[in-house]
Each structure stands twice: as structure tokens, then as C-alpha cells.
Amino acid sequence: MSTKLIDLQHITKSFDGQVVLDDLNLYIRENEFLTLLGPSGCGKTTTLRILGGFEKPDTGRVIFDGKDITDLAPNKRQLNTVFQKYALFTHMTIAENIAFGLRIRKKSEAYIRDKVSYALKLVNLDGYENRMPDSLSGGQQQRIAIARAIVNEPKVLLLDEPLGALDLKLRQDMQYELIRLKNELGITFIYVTHDQEEALTMSDTIVVMNQGYIQQIGTPEDIYNEPQNAFVADFIGDSNIIDATMIQDRLVSIQGVRFACVDTGFGTDRPVDVVIRPEDLKLREIPEDAGEGSDAYEEALNRVRKINPGYLTGTVSHLIFKGVHYEMEVQSGGYDWLVHSTKMYPVGTKVFMSVDPFDIQIMHKPESEDEQAVGVEDI
Amino acid sequence: MKKVFSRLYLFIIFIFLYAPIAVLIVLSFNDSRTRAKWGGFTLRWYAAMFRNETIMDALRNTLLIAVLSALIATLLGLTAALSLNRMKQRKRTFVMGIINIPMLNAEIVTGISLMLIFIALGQFLSRWGYMVEFGFGTVLIGHITFNLPYTVLLILPKLRQINTSTYEAALDLGASRFLAFRKVILPDIMSGIVSGFMMAFTLSLDDFVITHFTKGPGFDTLSTKIYTEVRKGIKPEMYALSTLMFVTILLLLLLSGVRGNKEKATVNSSKRRQAV
Numbered sequence: 106m107s108t109k110l111i112d113l114q115h116i117t118k119s120f121d122g123q124v125v126l127d128d129l130n131l132y133i134r135e136n137e138f139l140t141l142l143g144p145s146g147c148g149k150t151t152t153l154r155i156l157g158g159f160e161k162p163d164t165g166r167v168i169f170d171g172k173d174i175t176d177l178a179p180n181k182r183q184l185n186t187v188f189q190k191y192a193l194f195t196h197m198t199i200a201e202n203i204a205f206g207l208r209i210r211k212k213s214e215a216y217i218r219d220k221v222s223y224a225l226k227l228v229n230l231d232g233y234e235n236r237m238p239d240s241l242s243g244g245q246q247q248r249i250a251i252a253r254a255i256v257n258e259p260k261v262l263l264l265d266e267p268l269g270a271l272d273l274k275l276r277q278d279m280q281y282e283l284i285r286l287k288n289e290l291g292i293t294f295i296y297v298t299h300d301q302e303e304a305l306t307m308s309d310t311i312v313v314m315n316q317g318y319i320q321q322i323g324t325p326e327d328i329y330n331e332p333q334n335a336f337v338a339d340f341i342g343d344s345n346i347i348d349a350t351m352i353q354d355r356l357v358s359i360q361g362v363r364f365a366c367v368d369t370g371f372g373t374d375r376p377v378d379v380v381i382r383p384e385d386l387k388l389r390e391i392p393e394d395a396g397e398g399s400d401a402y403e404e405a406l407n408r409v410r411k412i413n414p415g416y417l418t419g420t421v422s423h424l425i426f427k428g429v430h431y432e433m434e435v436q437s438g439g440y441d442w443l444v445h446s447t448k449m450y451p452v453g454t455k456v457f458m459s460v461d462p463f464d465i466q467i468m469h470k471p472e473s474e475d476e477q478a479v480g481v482e483d484i
Numbered sequence: 485m486k487k488v489f490s491r492l493y494l495f496i497i498f499i500f501l502y503a504p505i506a507v508l509i510v511l512s513f514n515d516s517r518t519r520a521k522w523g524g525f526t527l528r529w530y531a532a533m534f535r536n537e538t539i540m541d542a543l544r545n546t547l548l549i550a551v552l553s554a555l556i557a558t559l560l561g562l563t564a565a566l567s568l569n570r571m572k573q574r575k576r577t578f579v580m581g582i583i584n585i586p587m588l589n590a591e592i593v594t595g596i597s598l599m600l601i602f603i604a605l606g607q608f609l610s611r612w613g614y615m616v617e618f619g620f621g622t623v624l625i626g627h628i629t630f631n632l633p634y635t636v637l638l639i640l641p642k643l644r645q646i647n648t649s650t651y652e653a654a655l656d657l658g659a660s661r662f663l664a665f666r667k668v669i670l671p672d673i674m675s676g677i678v679s680g681f682m683m684a685f686t687l688s689l690d691d692f693v694i695t696h697f698t699k700g701p702g703f704d705t706l707s708t709k710i711y712t713e714v715r716k717g718i719k720p721e722m723y724a725l726s727t728l729m730f731v732t733i734l735l736l737l738l739l740s741g742v743r744g745n746k747e748k749a750t751v752n753s754s755k756r757r758q759a760v
Contacts, residue, residue: 159652179655180664186656192649196671205667206657250653257657 109168110135110293111156111261116165118151125151126162127317133261133295138287140296140304143314144340149297152314153263156295157186170260185254186263190270191246193238199225199249200234206257224252227286244275251286261293268303280306301341305329313337329382334468338380345386345442349379349467357467360438364415364460368467378468383445385464387412388435391455409457416459417442421450505730512723529724536721542709545620546689549705553627554684560628561635561680568636569643580640587633595697598626602698618700626698627688634687635680642676643669682740686733 111133118126126148133139141149154160155167158179167175174182185206194202203221212220225231228248238246247267254262264283268276284307287294298304304311305325313320313328313336321333332338335346350358354369359379371377389409395401409416419437426432431449435442435458442458450456512530516523533539564583568576586594606616616622646669654664692707699708706729710722 157652157656159655179652180658180660184656186653188649188653190647190649192647192653194650194654194668205654205659209658209663253653253657 108135109133110137110170111295112166112168113152113155114166114168116152116155116162116167118148118155118160118162125317126155129165129317129319131312131319131322133293136291136293138284138294138296138307138309140298140308140311141314142298142301142304142311142340143320144299146316147314148317149299149314150265153186153265153295153297156261157184157263158182183259184261184263185257185259186265187247187250187254187267189266191238191243191250193246193249193253195238197238198234199230199236199238199241202238202249203253203256205253210257220256224256227255227289228252228282244271244279247271247279248282251283255286255290255292259292261295264294264296266298267296268300269298276303283307305341313340315340331466332380332468334471335378335380338378338466338468343383343443343445345379345381345383345440347379347381347440348470349377351375351377351467355462357465359415360417360440362415362417364465365413365462366465366467367462368465371467371469376470378470380466380468381442381460381464383432383443384430385460386435386442386444386446387459387461388433388444388446388448388450389457389459390450391418391457393455405457409459412459412461416457419456419458421452421454421456424449424452508723508730509727512720512727514720517720529720530728533721533724533728538704539706539709539721539725542704542706545623545703546705546707549620549624549627549695550685550688553624553631553688554681556624557628557631557684558635558639558677558681561632561639562677564632564636565639565643568640580636583633583636586630587637591630591691591693592697594630595626595694598622598629598694599697618698619703622698622700623695623703623705626694627691630691630694631684631687634683638680638683639673639676642673646672679740682736686736690729690733 109132113129113131116126116129117124125146129148129152131152141152143149151160155162158174158177158181162175165175166173169183194205197205200221203224204217207217207220221234222231225233228251230245230248230252233241233245233249238249241249247270250267251262268279271279280303283294283296296304296307305328308325310322311325311328312322315336321328321337323331328337328341332341332344338344338346347359349360351368351371351373352358352363353373354371355366357364357366357368357377357379387409389405392399392401392405406416417437419435419442421433422436422441423434424431426449427445430445430447433444433446433450435444435456437458444458511519513525513527514523515526515528568579571579602616602618602622609616650668650672651664654668655661659667690707691705692711695705695708696711699705704712706725710725713719713722
């Protein structure tokens with residue numbers, strides 16, 4: 106994980122006057138599983154198509170292994186693509202599909218036979234050589250598409266939402282398959298998806314994109330735990346994003362209550378956005394019959410204060426059972442907080458609500474609409 | 485009772501449709517010069533027809549024109565369909581409209597306008613001492629003109645069905661653009677190309693109006709030959725010739741019908757396999 110294998114430099118691309126990519130800069134290291142993640146229309150697929158050679162950027166260069174390949178035709182590139190809708194050749198058998206690239210490279214028949222059966226084993230479909238693509242299920246077809254691409258031993262495999270058409274269970278199985286394949290083959294994967302869970306599960310590096318700009322680049326943990334702006338926080342998982350004021354280093358005021366936090370360098374008395382993940386909010390029932398000042402009340406309050414000197418009080422307004430956890434909404438200060446907890450608090454329960462200082466993520470407020478979509482380099 | 489009537493109704497329809505042709509076929513085997521009476525079965529009109537050199541000439545012309553015009557129209561139609569396929573929806577609809585108009589146009593208008601353009605072209609070229617000779621060339625061009633829309637119409641839908649990423653996948657796997665087209669696109673649209681060719685061939689084979697206006701003197705296809713012969717008085721050879729034309733076209737239709745069914749059958753069976 107060291108050398109830059111691919112370097113995208115100042116890539117700009119527009120279709121019919123609509124800017125899809127604006128001065129995109131991104132490098133990809135060898136052996137990396139990199140995911141381009143974003144909502145539809147964010148430019149992730151266009152980035153992939155530029156890498157594959159199916160689109161030419163308006164400006165900017167694509168450097169592959171030290172060489173400029175910006176103007177190189179797709180068939181001359183050492184990359185192979187797995188397409189969203191499999192794109193198998195329907196009039197050819199599975200074996201012929203997989204052998205397609207090898208035949209063009211004029212490999213010997215014996216070599217091709219070996220390679221095809223090896224590729225089929227790799228995707229757990231040995232014995233399917235003489236079947237036709239139509240007779241396979243969606244998941245099987247996608248495996249064939251992957252086999253057809255990797256049999257050519259590309260340096261990089263591009264995957265364009267390859268699991269998008271599969272059902273949930275199959276998608277999860279295929280995620281493990283892909284990780285296994287990547288480890289066995291030792292090649293670079295560039296993966297495009299709009300599914301944040303898929304991105305978090307498989308990637309070494311996630312590139313979050315929106316409106317043609319890169320929002321954040323980082324490991325799945327970075328992206329999840331320390332989103333750099335409200336877009337990333339909102340897009341990756343559920344989160345509470347609230348207006349707050351940074352009073353000074355390590356102290357933030359949320360709904361007028363001072364909370365300890367760990368962030369520094371935001372200045373004093375500055376408006377900021379605060380992100381708190383629903384599973385990080387800690388609830389404790391307020392012992393109502395005991396009343397304020399009673400021992401039980403004080404004990405509960407002390408326990409809450411141990412987590413963070415600051416706390417909020419609120420009322421549970423919604424409750425849904427989600428399997429592993431309960432999803433609740435807690436009304437406090439005019440905001441509905443989303444809370445995930447393994448403990449159930451019935452609707453109407455009055456609760457203390459607190460959060461560990463480490464779990465409060467402070468973000469700069471965007472100063473204008475435009476800035477919401479600014480590249481990370483500029484932040 | 486209802487059933488009897490519906491059968492009768494169907495029977496009457498078939499009588500209307502096929503009685504004239506049936507009469508023609510019967511008369512072509514009639515060993516008597518008058519149409520009024522049956523003089524026994526004979527093949528002599530067929531023999532006479534094959535001995536008649538002007539008819540054989542016309543047959544050669546007809547087949548040559550049909551094959552060539554169908555071939556060229558299919559090629560042109562294929563290239564047109566390829567570029568239409570890459571157009572944006574609105575532009576494509578517009579261009580398709582323009583292509584479709586000659587198909588709906590009265591044939592006689594197409595014929596006359598083709599004749600006029602050849603005359604005009606002849607006059608224009610005569611300044612440099614060239615001339616446009618009415619005959620094989622002009623008829624061929626005329627036939628290509630009216631065949632072209634049909635081939636586009638039959639090939640384009642096949643292209644529209646293709647998943648564009650299969651072409652890109654072929655490029656991605658190292659195929660040149662030509663190879664990707666030949667290996668991936670062509671097999672998928674072959675049925676459209678074949679039916680386009682057959683359609684063009686059939687249309688060209690029995691065209692009269694456009695041929696009539698573009699042929700000039702001394703050149704005949706079967707349909708114009710029959711027309712001139714019939715004006716001189718109907719000879720039984722003409723029945724034989726017409727019967728042969730009918731049978732040929734019927735065979736072509738059956739052939740393309742069988743092809744179509746086969747295709748449907750494979751699609752169905754693959755669907756069934758998928759369901760299993």
C-alpha cells in the first residue's frame with residue numbers, strides 16, 4: 106500500500122453544459138479497495154468511465170502507472186470493468202464469455218481452457234462452462250461478469266454498482282466474495298456504489314462524492330466517526346446534525362447546554378454543526394414519582410453527569426423495534442433526537458440524555474450554499 | 485348455429501382473398517387457349533415461358549435488381565440505424581419520421597418524382613456530355629430508395645434492445661471497435677438484418693409502379709413485362725409466370741415466418757429455463 110497506481114489530476118467533465126466533475130483530484134494506491142460513494146448524479150460513475158476510457162475528460166489528465174493514458178482507447182488499457190447490468194454476451198456460452206479477452210490476446214487454447222476453469226472456480230461456478238448466460242440467476246451472471254474481467258489479469262478492476270440489481274441476502278454474500286477475491290488476486294479494486302453500508306463493509310478507502318466534488322476521503326472508520334461536513338454525516342449512516350455554538354476549545358453549547366467535547370481549534374463563540382450518531386446517545390429514565398431533589402433523582406443525574414457534565418432532558422415520542430436495537434425519537438428543545446439503544450424506553454418516558462465527549466463530532470458550518478459542495482483540499 | 489355462421493364467414497373471406505389467385509393457378513395448367521373451358525392438365529405454358537427469351541431476360545433483371553437493391557438497402561439501412569441509435573430521443577424521432585414518410589407516400593408519386601429527378605440529372609449532366617440512361621441503373625436506384633425505410637425500420641428496434649454496456653464490455657476486454665461490433669452487436673441484430681433483407685427483396689420482386697417510371701424502353705422486370713404482354717393480349721405463359729411469382733413470394737413469407745417462430749421459441753425456452 107504505497108505507490109500511486111492511478112492519479113487523476115484536475116479532471117473536469119460536463120455533459121450538455123452541466124458540470125458533472127469539477128477539478129477532481131484523486132490518487133489510488135496499488136492493492137487498494139477504493140470505493141467511490143455518493144448519491145446518483147454525484148459524478149462517481151463518470152469518474153469510473155473516465156478511468157475505463159469510455160469518457161474523455163474535458164480537462165485534466167489520467168496517469169496510470171506513471172504513464173498518461175488520458176487519450177488511450179478502452180481496449181488498450183490494463184483495466185477491466187464489471188458493469189452494472191452484467192453485460193454478458195448472450196449469444197455465447199459462459200466459457201466463451203470468459204475466454205473473450207484471452208481470445209483477443211491470441212492465447213493458446215490450452216491456456217484459455219485452464220484460465221477459464223480457474224476463473225470459474227474462483228467465483229464458485231465450476232462446471233458452468235457450457236451454460237448460456239440467460240439460464241443463470243442474477244447473482245450467477247454477476248459472478249461470470251467478474252470472472253470474465255479478472256481472467257485477463259488486469260492491474261485494476263473497476264466495478265460499477267455490480268451488486269445493485271441483486272437482493273439483500275445475495276448482496277451481502279457477494280460483498281464477502283468480493284473481499285475474498287480481492288485478497289486472493291492482490292489487485293486494485295475501484296468500486297462505485299450509492300450504498301453506504303456496502304462501502305463501509307468492503308473498502309480500504311472511501312471517497313464520498315457529491316455534485317461533482319469530493320467531500321471526504323478516508324478509511325471507513327474515519328468517514329463514519331469523523332465526517333467532515335453535514336453532507337457526509339447525513340449520507341453515511343443515521344445521524345443527528347444540530348446547530349450549536351463552540352464556546353471555546355473542548356466546550357460546545359448544544360440547545361443552550363454546555364457539553365464537554367474533544368475538538369479544538371474552532372475559535373470561541375463560533376456557530377458550528379454538531380454530529381452525534383444515534384447509538385452514541387445515552388438515555389436514563391428520570392424517576393418521576395421520586396421528584397426533583399430526591400435520592401433516586403440525584404443518583405440518576407449523577408450517573409448521567411459521569412458521562413458528560415452536560416445533559417438534556419426529553420420525552421420519548423417514537424419507538425420502533427429494529428431487531429438488534431430499538432430506534433427511538435426523543436423530543437428535547439424542539440428537536441427530535443434519533444436514538445438507538447438495546448434498552449427500551451416506552452413512548453412518553455421522560456429521560457436524561459447524554460453523550461460521551463469523544464462521540465461529539467464538531468464541523469464547520471458551511472458559509473454559503475456553494476460551500477456545501479467544496480472539495481476537501483479547500484477545507 | 486353460431487359456429488356454422490362463423491365458419492361460413494371465414495370461408496367467404498378466404499374465397500374473396502384467394503379465389504382470383506386460385507383461378508390464375510388453375511388456368512396456368514389449363515391445356516386450352518380459352519379461359520372458358522378446361523382442356524386438361526398441361527405444363528406447356530411453363531415450358532413456353534422458360535423458352536421465351538424476353539421473359540427470361542426480365543426474370544434475370546428482376547432477380548438481380550431484387551438481390552442488389554435488397555443488399556444495398558440493407559447495408560445503408562444498417563449504417564443509418566447505427567447512427568440513429570446513437571441520437572438523442574427527440575432527434576431520433578424526428579429523423580425516423582422523415583425516413584418513414586416515403587413509406588406512406590403513394591408509390592406513384594415516388595415513381596414520378598424519381599423519374600423527374602433522373603431526367604433533371606440527365607439534363608444537368610448533358611452540359612458535360614454525360615447522360616443518364618434509363619434502365620438497370622435507374623431502376624436499381626429507385627428500388628434502393630423505396631426499400632431503405634423498411635430496412636431501417638426492421639434493424640433499429642433490434643439495436644435499441646441491445647444493452648449498450650455489452651459493446652463497452654467487449655472494448656473493455658480488449659476488442660477493437662470493429663471486432664466488438666462484429667462479435668457482440670452483429671449477432672444480436674442479425675435477425676433484424678435478415679428480415680430487413682427479406683422484406684426488401686420481396687418488395688423489390690413484385691414492384692411495378694416505381695419500376696415502370698424508372699425503367700425506360702427496352703428494359704423490363706417481370707412485373708413490367710407481364711404488364712406489356714397483357715396489353716397485347718393475355719397469353720397463358722403470363723399465368724404461369726404470375727403463378728411462379730406468387731409461389732416464390734409465398735415461400736419467402738413462409739421462410740421468414742418459420743424463422744420468426746424459431747426465434748420466439750428459443751426466447752421462450754430460455755425464459756422457461758430461467759424460471760426453473
